[in-house]
Amino acid sequence: MDYPADLTGWPHAECSRQIAVRPHRWHAQIMGEGPDLLFLHGAGGATHSWRDIMPLLADRYRCIAVDLPGHGFSRLSTRFRSSLPFMAEDLDRLIRHEDWHPRAIVGHSAGAAVALALVRRAGWRVPIVGFNPALEPFRGIAGVLFPMLARTIAVTPFATSLIRMAVVSPARVESLLAGTGSHLSPEGVALYRRLLQDRAHVEGALLMMSQWSLQGLLPDLPKIGSPCLFLLGAEDRTVPPETTETAAAKMPDAACTWLAGLGHLAHEEAPDLAAERIARHLSATLVPSG
Numbered sequence: 491m492d493y494p495a496d497l498t499g500w501p502h503a504e505c506s507r508q509i510a511v512r513p514h515r516w517h518a519q520i521m522g523e524g525p526d527l528l529f530l531h532g533a534g535g536a537t538h539s540w541r542d543i544m545p546l547l548a549d550r551y552r553c554i555a556v557d558l559p560g561h562g563f564s565r566l567s568t569r570f571r572s573s574l575p576f577m578a579e580d581l582d583r584l585i586r587h588e589d590w591h592p593r594a595i596v597g598h599s600a601g602a603a604v605a606l607a608l609v610r611r612a613g614w615r616v617p618i619v620g621f622n623p624a625l626e627p628f629r630g631i632a633g634v635l636f637p638m639l640a641r642t643i644a645v646t647p648f649a650t651s652l653i654r655m656a657v658v659s660p661a662r663v664e665s666l667l668a669g670t671g672s673h674l675s676p677e678g679v680a681l682y683r684r685l686l687q688d689r690a691h692v693e694g695a696l697l698m699m700s701q702w703s704l705q706g707l708l709p710d711l712p713k714i715g716s717p718c719l720f721l722l723g724a725e726d727r728t729v730p731p732e733t734t735e736t737a738a739a740k741m742p743d744a745a746c747t748w749l750a751g752l753g754h755l756a757h758e759e760a761p762d763l764a765a766e767r768i769a770r771h772l773s774a775t776l777v778p779s780g
Contacts, residue, residue, distance in 0.1 A: 496563065497517075497563060500537075500538065500563075501537075501538050501541035501681070502519050502521065502537070502541060502544070505519040505520055505521045506518070506519050506537075506563070507519070507520065508563070509584065509587075509588065511583060511584045511587045511588075512567070512583070513567040513568060513571060513580060514559050514564055514565060514566055514567050514571075514580060514584075515564065515565040515567075516556060516557065516559075516564045516584055517537065517556070517557040517562055517563035517564045518537075518554060518555065518556045518557070518588075519537045519544070519553075519554070519555045520552065520553070520554050520555075521544055521545070521548045521552075521553050522544070522547065522548025522549065522550070522551055522552050522553045523548075523551075523552055524549075524550050524551045524552055525550075525551055525552065525591075525593035525594070525776065526551070526552050526554055526590050526591050526592045526593055527547065527551035527552065527553050527554065527592070527593065527594050527595075527596065527772075528554050528555075528556070528585075528590070528592040528594070528595045528596070528605075529543075529544065529553065529554065529555040529556070529595075529596050529597075529601075530555075530556065530558065530581075530595065530596070530597040530598070530601030530602070530604050530605055531555070531557070531558065531561065531562075531597075531598055531601050532597075532598040532599030532600045532601045532602075532624070533561075533599065533600040533624075533695055533698050533699050533702075534561070534685070534695040535561065535562075535598065535599075535601070535685075536557050536561050536562025536563070536685060536691070537555040537556070537557055537562055537563075538562070538678075538681045538685075539555075539598060539755075539757070539758060540553075540555045540596075540757070541681075542758070542761035543596075543757060543761045543764050543765045543768070546761065546762065546765035547765055547768065547769065550769070551593075551594075551772075554590060554592070556581065556584070558577060558581075558601070558604065558694075558698070559571065559572060559577060559580060559694065559698075560572060560690065560691070560693065560694020560695070560697055560698065561691060561694045561695060561698070562685065562691060564694075565690065566690075566694060566697075569693075569697055570701075572694070572697040572698045572700075572701045573701040573702070573703065574603060574604065574607050574702065574703060574704065574706065574707060575607065575611075575706055577604055577607075577698075578604060578607035578608045578610075578611045579611065581604065581608055582608060582611055582612055592614070592616060593616055593617075593776055594616050594617040594618070594619070594772050594775075594776055595608070595609070595616060595617075595618050595619075596618075596619045596620075596621075596768055597618065597619075597620050597621070597623070598620070598621045598622065598755075598757060599621070599622050599623065599624045599728070599729060599754065600624045600698065600702070602618070602620030602621065602622075602623035602624065602625075602720070603623060603624050603625060603704065603707060605618050605620065606618065606620075606623075606625075606707060606711070606714055606716075606718075607706075607707050609714060609716050610707070610710050610713070610714055614716070615715050615716050616716055617716060617717045617718070617719075617771060617772055617775040617776055618716050618717070618718045618719070619718075619719050619720075619721065619767070619768050619771050619772075620718065620719070620720045620721070620734075621720075621721050621723075621756055621757045621764065622721070622722060622723055622726050622728070622729050622731070622734070622754050622756065623720055623729070623734050623737070624729050625704065625707075625708070625711075625729075625733060625734055625737035626704070626729070626730070626733035626734075626736075626737070627703070627704050627705075627708075663679060663682050663683045663686055664679060666682075667679060667682060667755070669727060669728075670726070670727055670728045670753050670754035670755055671723060671725035671726050671727040671728070671752075671753025671754055672723070672725070672752065672753030672754055672755035672756065672758065672759050673753070673759060674755060674758055674759065678755075678758055708737070711737060711740045711741050712740050712741065712742065714741055714742075715742055715743060716743065717743045717744075717771075717775040718738070718741060718743060718744040718745070719744075719745055719746075719747065719767070719771040720734050720738055720744060720745070720746045720747070721746075721747055721749055721756065721757075721764070721767055722734055722735075722746055722747065722748050722749060723748075723749050723752040723753045723754055723755075723756035724748050724749060724750050724751065724752065725751060725752060725753040726752075726753050726754045726756075727753065727754065728753075728754040729754060731746075731748065734746060747767070749763070
């Protein structure tokens with residue numbers, strides 16, 4: 491399959507597709523056969539996040555990984571649709587356009603919150619596996635800083651480049667990743683370094699974080715009947731695992747399992763373990779089709 495030159499060297503580029511579905515131009519990777527299994531990365535990530543997991547499940551599922559709007563190789567049409575409700579709405583439109591039928595969803599961090607918002611919006615009751623779900627509002631200065639950041643990016647020329655240089659420059663990628671509590675392979679570090687060299691990706695991640703709000707999702711948690719498994723890295727320094735336990739306790743069918751020695755990027759640190767936990771949860775909860 492043909493793919494854009496900028497995907498050269500990207501993991502599983504031969505499985506990539508560019509899909510124009512309003513309001514964005516999406517990048518997705520599809521491999522395997524079987525029930526559709528949707529993968530959603532977190533803020534600042536991309537399809538590479540699942541590079542080692544998807545091949546381990548592709549013998550049982552059609553694995554579909556999507557770059558969220560503005561991330562990786564998905565291109566935004568507008569800077570004002572990076573909030574949780576808009577991402578769920580636009581992703582729902584993409585899924586329906588492509589005639590995908592997700593039988594389960596795997597999400598990381600903010601991607602797990604998107605998964606919950608998506609099933610709530612679409613009325614699905616499909617199993618969800620969330621790695622270190624981001625289910626707590628930003629506290630303190632972050633709750634003030636990120637909305638200000640969104641306005642700055644929207645109205646100030648070159649703001650993204652300045653913020654990228656000051657906050658998330660590629661030279662700092664090792665320390666940024668170490669700050670998550672995870673220890674990635676050299677390949678994993680190199681892929682994040684490549685992403686941070688992409689101005690559009692950095693802008694997309696900043697816009698998502700700056701527009702982030704869980705106000706519409708958290709009150710709905712008791713209404714989400716999907717059987718959920720939340721896998722929590724005990725060394726996570728990005729999302730306190732205890733906050734996920736608090737959120738899970740409000741849900742009718744959610745369980746938490748701690749992963750010793752792993753951080754916020756646990757699924758990238760231990761893909762074999764991650765795939766095994768996904769497969770185990772789905773084998774117990776996935777209802778056979780028709």
